[in-house]
Amino acid sequence: MFGKSDDKMSKKELKELEKQRKQQEKEQALLKKYGVEKLHNSQDIESVRRIATSMAGDGFFDLGSALGGANEKDYLRRLYDLAKVQMEQNFILIRQLDELNSKLK
Structure with a gap:
C-alpha cells in the first residue's frame, strides 16, 4: 500500500x-x-521570454497587413506591443546597470 x-x-x-x-x-x-x-538574473530571463513572445507575432502581422487585412486598431495594438517590448528592454538595461554599479562599489 x-x-x-x-x-x-x-x-x-x-x-x-x-x-x-x-x-x-x-x-x-x-x-x-x-x-x-x-x-x-531570472527577471532578465523572464523579460527576454516576454520580448520573444511579443515579437513572435511580427511575421503574421506583416503578412496580414501586406494582404490588406490590418486596420487602424491592429496597427495601434502592434504599436502598443512594440512599446511594451521597449519597456522590457529598458528594464533589462536598468537591472544590468544596477548590477554593474553594485560591483563597482
Whole structure:
C-alpha cells in the first residue's frame, strides 16, 4: 500500500523534473538565439521570454497587413506591443546597470 504511493510520488517527481529540464533547455535555446546566454538574473530571463513572445507575432502581422487585412486598431495594438517590448528592454538595461554599479562599489 505505502510502496505504491511512494512509487507514484517518485514518478510524479520524475515527471516534474523532466518538465523542468525541458523548460530550461527551451530557455537556454531562446537565450542563445538572441546572444544573451550569459544572463543569470531570472527577471532578465523572464523579460527576454516576454520580448520573444511579443515579437513572435511580427511575421503574421506583416503578412496580414501586406494582404490588406490590418486596420487602424491592429496597427495601434502592434504599436502598443512594440512599446511594451521597449519597456522590457529598458528594464533589462536598468537591472544590468544596477548590477554593474553594485560591483563597482
